[in-house]
Amino acid sequence: MATTSCDVAIVGAGLGGCFLALLLGRRGRHVVVIEQGPSVPSAGADFLKPPGLRVLARHGLADLVGRHGLWRDTVRYYHDGDPIQECRFPDGGFLIRPYRELVELIYTSCAMESVEFWFDAAIDDITMGDGQVEELTLADGRRLRAGVVIGADGTKSAIRRALGIEQRTTPYERLQMRVATVPLSASVAQLNRLYFSSEGWFAYLYPLDRDQARVFVGLPPEDDKEIFQDGIPALLDELKKFVTDSSDAFNSLQAAAWQPIKVSSLRVEAYHRGNAALLGSAAFACHPMTGMGMSYTLRDAEILADVICAAAGDPELLDRLLQARYEPRGHAHRQLIDYGDSLVATFRDPRAYLAAFRSDLHVYGDADLTKPAPPELQLT
Ligand SMILES: Cc1cc2nc3c(=O)[nH]c(=O)nc-3n(C[C@H](O)[C@H](O)[C@H](O)COP(=O)(O)OP(=O)(O)OC[C@H]3O[C@@H](n4cnc5c(N)ncnc54)[C@H](O)[C@@H]3O)c2cc1C
Known part of the structure; x- marks a missing residue:
């Protein structure tokens, strides 16, 4: 069967994979997204917090995503039946939109760009050579070669396994x-x-x-x-x-x-090897009490798109840029995972919970998410 060549192969058509595909497609990259399911994933997160909304706004997607969603600006917390605090989200609040709808909107936007989606596509083999992913072979015999390969394939990532990146999955066993x-x-x-x-x-x-x-x-x-x-x-x-x-x-x-x-946290030792990088739940997972996984994933996809475009097909430059600009995201991910762990560990005790609760992280995310957009991305 024929071999297809493309600039970027993305494994996984969840929020991370679809958003990265859109950003790269808009910049003229030929992208192929391989998804094992028959369509974009049907189950997942419901809340899109302000940092994620800001990322989407930078790319002209805020209206599309926000139009039919439900907007909320307050969450009230109770302990043993009594209210203990409210968390308020300024500037319009956060959006409730079922995951499938959200991902589908981004997937649909990809139709305007040079992005191909291969659904029902199971990976049979990942050929490595010289620390790079050389080729992906699908179960139906199709082969795909790409300058860059992204594992946006969830917590059990096949790309992560092929790269030999160590991971630690910790189920929240007590909850x-x-x-x-x-x-x-x-x-x-x-x-x-x-x-x-x-x-x-x-x-x-x-x-x-x-x-x-x-x-x-x-x-x-x-x-x-x-x-x-x-x-x-x-x-x-x-x-x-x-x-x-x-x-x-x-x-x-x-x-x-x-x-x-089933909910687990996931930490990995590295976010890339050679020409391949991990995105979204393949790279980190935190407890959903943080409500921030999607926001961080959107920001990470934005950074990856910049890095891939700046490398312009040069593998050594790609490796260097991933090391310098993408690997540091590990700090923010670890902070978010630790934050989720502390919420789970303390919620039985209102005093301990309120002491652990960080409205800054909960509402705004990490410093990188709070920073203004780079000039080329700022809305006019
Ligand atoms: C219960 C729960 C609630 C959550 N609630 C929130 C929330 O309210 N707000 C928030 O911001 N975050 C929340 N999150 C986190 C959020 O869901 C993730 O951050 C986000 O879904 C990550 O997107 P993704 O694209 O990495 O992964 P996914 O959506 O998991 O997509 C991975 C895709 O890869 C595909 N795939 C896997 N293996 C292969 C393979 N070998 N070949 C081809 N395709 C493959 C899968 O079929 C899937 O379509 C929640 C998480 C959980 C578990």
């Missing part, structure tokens, strides 16, 4: 999470409320659109086993102990389909 989509109730429409209990439970209720709400529940694994074997009424009994101002949602929780979610 099982479940999610359900339910009809919207008045209290959820009014405000995002996040409830914690000293028994190690949490419940987060927020609107998804004008009709539906999402409910995340976190609980000790032993309770999860008991509750979800014994049946939903036991779940409601537990929730009633610490969920106070959202009782109008209880009726719908009874009939909800509660999906388990």
Whole structure:
């Protein structure tokens, strides 16, 4: 079967892969995105925080993404039923938009550029030579050669494995999470409320659109086993102990389909080797209580696009630029992962939780995300 050549091969059509493809396509690079699924991923994050919105705004995507989403500016936190604090998001707040919709918008924008998407494309082999990725072979025999290869292929990244980059995955073993989509109730429409209990439970209720709400529940694994074997009424009994101002949602929780979610943090020893780099969940994963994974991923894609274009096909320059401009992102990722860990470790105890809570990181992200855009990217 024929071999295709391109400037950049991106493995994974999630938010990171699609956004990077768009940025590179707009700058005239021939990009091929390989996605193992039949379309862009269907499940993922719901909240896009101000730093991520600013990245999208720099590339003219803010209106497109914000138009049909839900805007919120406050999250109220409770402990054992009592309000303990509010986190406010200035300047328009943050956006709720289901992950699939968000990624699809960016994917659709790629249609105007020289970006090819290969869906249902499983990688069979990754040929390495001289510390570089030389060729990707797909299960159907197609072969792809690229000057740059990006592993945007999630936490179990095949590209990361092929590069021999060490990783540390740490499951949040003491906190099982479940999610359900339910009809919207008045209290959820009014405000995002996040409830914690000293028994190690949490419940987060927020609107998804004008009709539906999402409910995340976190609980000790032993309770999860008991509750979800014994049946939903036991779940409601537990929730009633610490969920106070959202009782109008209880009726719908009874009939909800509660999906388990496995959450782990992921740290890697390096972000690139030779002509290949990792992006998004292939490079780092933090606890979703930070609500920042997408914002950091968007910023990282922006840096990668700049580096790839500046290297202009010179492999040595690419390696040097990745080392100088992309590897330092590890500092911000580690800070975010540590922050997520500290929220998970303290939420049973309101004093410890409030001491750990960093509204700056929660609202604005790391210093690099807070800095003004480089002059060439600033909006007029
Ligand atoms: C429960 C949960 C809630 C979250 N909530 C938020 C939130 O509210 N706000 C926020 O900012 N962040 C949140 N995050 C983090 C956010 O989801 C990630 O930062 C973001 O999805 C990273 O995008 P990505 O493109 O790296 O990965 P993904 O969306 O995981 O995309 C990876 C893609 O690669 C494909 N793939 C994998 N292996 C291969 C292969 N071998 N070949 C081809 N394709 C492959 C997959 O099919 C997938 O389409 C949350 C995370 C979790 C787990």
